[in-house]
Every structure is written in C-alpha cells, then in structure tokens.
Amino acid sequence: MSSRRLPSSQPRAVSIEDVASAASVSTATVSRVLNNPGLVASATAKRVQAAIDELEYRPNILAKGLSTRKTGVLGIALPDIFGEFYSELLRGADSEARASGYHLLVSSEARIGDGGHAESTLAFGLIDGLAVMITEPDARILPEAARSKVPVVVLDAETQGQRFDSVVVDNAVGTREAVHHLLESVGPAECLFVGGPRENFDTASRAAAFTAALAERGHRVRAEQLSFGTYTAEWGLKWATERLASRGTGRSCFGVLAGNDEIAYGVMQACQDAGVSIPGELRLIGCDDSRLASLVRPRLSSVRVPAAEIGAAAVRLLVRRVKEPNAAPTHLTLPTKLVIRESSVWRG
Amino acid sequence: MSSRRLPSSQPRAVSIEDVASAASVSTATVSRVLNNPGLVASATAKRVQAAIDELEYRPNILAKGLSTRKTGVLGIALPDIFGEFYSELLRGADSEARASGYHLLVSSEARIGDGGHAESTLAFGLIDGLAVMITEPDARILPEAARSKVPVVVLDAETQGQRFDSVVVDNAVGTREAVHHLLESVGPAECLFVGGPRENFDTASRAAAFTAALAERGHRVRAEQLSFGTYTAEWGLKWATERLASRGTGRSCFGVLAGNDEIAYGVMQACQDAGVSIPGELRLIGCDDSRLASLVRPRLSSVRVPAAEIGAAAVRLLVRRVKEPNAAPTHLTLPTKLVIRESSVWRG
DNA sequence: CGTAAGCAGGAAATCGGTTTCATTGGCATA
DNA sequence: TATGCCAATGAAACCGATTTCCTGCTTACG
Structure with a gap:
C-alpha cells in the first residue's frame, strides 16, 4: 500500500x-x-x-525476467535496415520470432565505428539471444556478446573461429551457375562482375566464386573484370555508363553479373539510355531475386538468395540455443540458385 | 554465494x-x-x-527497469515490415531511437486477426512507449495499450478520439497536386486512381482527396475511376493490362494516379507490354517516391511521402511523452509533395 | 493401528537494481 | 561551548515475479 x-x-x-x-x-x-x-x-x-x-x-515481464533470466526477447543487429534484402531478412526473422513466442529487438549497428563508444549500443542483459550480421569488420560486438554470455548467431560472415552458431549463404554455387550460364553465350574475357563494397562479405565471396568459376574454364580473370562500389542502382548506372562508353569498336558483347538486383537495375537503365539491347548486346544477371526482378523488362535473371530464410533460420538457431546452451555450434548453409529469365538468354 | x-x-x-x-x-x-x-x-x-x-x-537492465519502471525500449507495431515504405519508416524510427538512446522492438501485427489470441502479442510492460500503425481496423491493440498505461503514438490513422499522440501524412495536399497536374493534359473523366486495399487508411484518404480534387473542377467521379487492390506491382500490372485491353477505340489518353510506386511500376510494365507509350498515351504518377522512381524509364513522377520522417517523428513524440506523460496530445501532420519527373509530362 | 509417502500450498529467499530514511561527522553560527 | 545544518554514506524497503524449503493433511501399506 x-x-x-x-x-x-x-x-x-x-x-x-x-x-x-x-x-x-x-x-x-x-x-x-x-x-x-x-x-x-x-x-x-x-x-x-x-x-x-x-x-x-x-x-510483469521485467520481474519475471529478473527471476528467470529469460526475457523472451531476441536481438538482431544488421549493418543497415535499408533495401529489400535486409527488409526481407527482417521479415523472416520477425515472423519466425513471433511464431516461437519471442519478441524482436532490432538495431542497425552500421555506424558504430563512427560514433566511437560502442557500449550500451545493444541491450545485453535484456535479450536472450543475438543475431548479428557483420558486414564491416568492425566486430566490436562479438567480444562483448561473448563476455555477456548471450547466445549469438553470426549471419553471413566468416564463422568466427567456429565458436558461434552461424547462418551463411552458399554464394559459390549460385555464382558458379550464373557464370557458367553467361559462358554459354559470352566469352570468358567478356564476363564482368559489378559488386557492392569490396569489404562486404557477400561481395567478396561472390567475387571469389566468380573468379573460381572462370578459372574452371581455364580463364584467368583480369583486374578490370571485377568492379566494386555500393549496393545501389546509382552505382550500377554509373558503372555501366562508363563501361559502355569506353568499350572499343569491337562491339563484343558483355556478360555481366551484378552484386545485387539494385545494381542490375542501374545497369539496365544505362543500357536503355545508351540504346544497348539486353540481352542482345549485354547479358545481365542480378543477385537476390527481388520482387521487381520478374517485373522489369526484360525480366531479370537473378541468383536467388533466401533472405527471409536467413532471418528465420537465425531465429530458429537462437531459440534452440536458448533451450540447450551447451549444444555444439551449428553452421547452417542456405542454398542459392540461379533463376533464369530473359535478361541473360540470347537465342541467336 | x-x-x-x-x-x-x-x-x-x-x-x-x-x-x-x-x-x-x-x-x-x-x-x-x-x-x-x-x-x-x-x-x-x-x-x-x-x-x-x-x-x-x-x-542489469531488467533490475533497473523493475525499479525505475523505465526500460529504454520503444515498441513499433506495423501492419507489415514488407516493402520500401515500411522498411524506410523503420529505418527512420531506428536511427532516431538510437540517437535518443532507446532500443526498438519491432513487431508486425498484421495477422493478429487471424490467429485469434491477440494477447502476449506485444511486450507491454517491457516497453516505455509504443508506436502503432493500424492499417486494418482490427485495433484490438489500442484498448490494451490504453489499459497498460504505455504512451502510444498512432501512425497514419484516424486520430482515435484525440486521446493519443499521432503522426499522419497529409495525403490531401499531394494528391490534389497530382490530380491538378494530370488535368493539365488529361480530361477529368480520364483520370484514374489505382489504390491499394480499400480499407487501408492511406488508400482511403487518397481516394477521397482524388475525388475532392476532381470535384473542385466540377467533375463528379464515377465508380469506374476508382480501383482498389493491393500494394503490389502485380496488382498494377493486372489492372493496367485489363484496362488497356478494354479501352474503346476512342484512344483517349489516361491520367493514372497509383496508390504507391509499386503499383505504378506494374502499370509501366503493362504499358510496355502493350506498346502503350508513357507519357504519350498514359500519364502516370506514383506515391511514396521510392528510390527506383528516378531510375526507371520514363522516370516516374511520384507523390513524395516522408516515410523515414514518420518513423523518426513517432519516436520523437514517444521520447517526449516518456518524459512528460501528462502533456496534451500532439498531432503531427507531415507534408506530401508531388515530384514531377517524366512519366506524367506530355509536351504536345 | 502406526507410520511412510505424497499432495497442496504457504513463508521467505532471491534476482539486481533504486530510493528513502537515518546516521555520522564537520563546520559555521549564536 | 552549544546548536544547527549540510554533506556523505549506509541500512533496509521496495519493484514483481519465481522457487526452494517446509509444514499439514490425507492416504496406503505392513
């Protein structure tokens, strides 16, 4: 009273x-x-x-949590919340969390590096588990998470010494499919990769797979075949505009693998602006298989990445680990798959 | 020990x-x-x-929260996390929350109606405040929130009896601008509105503003001028395909206002497929001013809706109310604005 | 018929903080 | 010199649950 x-x-x-x-x-x-x-x-x-x-x-959830040391909240830290990929990933995580009776605390950690004090950035002590995607190798989070004894699952990154659960995407398979598909109608020297940021894990692994796939065919990739920028249509537009302008009179036709669909859309616009036909003079493949892919014209071929599934799998792993904290680390690899539409298919 | x-x-x-x-x-x-x-x-x-x-x-945040009744967590409940609009809104909320030292608990409440038991759905007691967007008039959340004494800000909906803080978008202004712009080159009877779900607040208020704007010019809108579907490109494609097929031989040209940009992209594809020129035979305006708008060809005119700003404003309102719980309810209205690009401009 | 076992339920410790209230000592003022 | 006040700190209540003991009863069994 x-x-x-x-x-x-x-x-x-x-x-x-x-x-x-x-x-x-x-x-x-x-x-x-x-x-x-x-x-x-x-x-x-x-x-x-x-x-x-x-x-x-x-x-009262707080009182209950204080007593049981469980809050029913999972954290997810992404480099950014922007763009269809992250948005989709978040959706998968959210719906899986809801289904499992958990709440989701989001956080875009991208700009930690700038600000300085990384502390208090994530609500350790409030969350039962944390899914982190570390695009940039800042990674101050991981040690802190380890110290706080919160179960962690690492998304889409080198599985840091195997100590954490992880979910990665098998970029190699999809990329390889894409390259081989391009090689059906384009020479290995005309295959080009336009990626996102060079430090980005996906970009890096896709570039590596791209190189490897061409090596399989006995072609050694030259530096000019690989470009890096940002995951935006603007970058795709800029890249393609310059590339098309500087191409020789040979008029050989290109095979382009874009780091994501947004970049691919940029490339499409550049081609349209320059009067270059897709797939006539340039075969194009994107990555992510975003919703617009089947709506643009020509319909965009794309390497499907199961974004929502990544988020859902991360939550599933976390939920499991909350229940059995001492299970051996699980490493999940989700498949990628080339979806062939119109932008890459040339029927001479 | x-x-x-x-x-x-x-x-x-x-x-x-x-x-x-x-x-x-x-x-x-x-x-x-x-x-x-x-x-x-x-x-x-x-x-x-x-x-x-x-x-x-x-x-320990829980212990602290139990004692002080403040957790530093804000909740945001959206109908869905999908699509650029929500994704952008979430981003605005997240970065504002971070800046104010709060964490963000997300939740897509969309499908509550189905499952049945709405309880335990949101972590009342764990959050210091809640931003909720009620697209569908389910609204079981609001009474519950009121009961739990958590500060609430309502997004983009009728400001329920003025009891809550709210953030709405001034659909009327942007829509009106758009209609008047269309009327520069199209007759009032040829102005068409393709919206999202009929029950959706934005769709409804845009349809109303559309009707009002035409009424201003002395035109009484016929039922066929208003269509409702979903906020997807598929719907836009379907709608436009049918519309174009059924148009008479009169070949009068249409002015179309889409409920969002996705729908507009669908319309663009339909036109491309049918060989109908934009803006030649059909002037098109979208809503949201998404990133792709300036990248598609023709560049899409669109009513800019400050999605990120909605999220940020909501968080700001919440933060303020946490500090002064008894201030009078604030109702914020954010402006919309027509951005004219190519898809709607016909220079005879 | 005596005793062990088992079921229901209560008192109180505990989780990890915050805040009130009381206590102590030092210094200025009357 | 006595009194009052203030600054610094500690003891303990409190926030709202969970969980461990422990106590009474009832029932079963030898």
Missing part, C-alpha cells in the same frame, strides 16, 4: 499479489497456476484463474 | 554488489555514482568508478 515512491499519476498495475489476495492464496500458488499448473489442485486453480481474468492480470 | 538456483553453467554476471564490496562502499553509493554523481564525494566516486572499470560492470 505504501506507494510513496511512485508518482501519484502512475496507478500501479495489478500485481501477482493482488491476484493472490483476491483468490485467497499465496503468490507462490498464483505463480504455479501460471507456470506449472500440474502442481495446483484444480479447484484452487480455477479460483485463481477467475481472479486473473477478473483483474486482467498480466505478469 | 548460495547459487543454488542457477544452473552451474551460468557463472552469474558481476552485480552492483560485487562492485560495492570491491570499492568498500554500499550498493547505494555505487548506484549514486552511476545515476546521481553529484551526491558522492569525488574521492569515493573515483574509487567506485575504478572498481566498475576493473570488473567491467554493466547494470
């Missing part, structure tokens, strides 16, 4: 104590009704449940 | 008690050093701080 400490405007929510006295039992019994019904006589349970309903009692 | 209740694998994090004994003070003093430094002698404070650093002490 002594509500000394509360501002009078805060009417104090119903607590387990209120329920207990309303049902003439102890708080222990109320708690048991909620968490371990088998331990309570059914008559008593009924009375308690009636009180709960009557008072519209909702257990 | 009696760690009876903890699984032996959990090594118990350092607590305020550990710091206190390390610095030979009481926990009260440690707490004061952290929250009210002015009350502690500087020599003592220094000693405590040293202990904190030494032990790498981080206050």
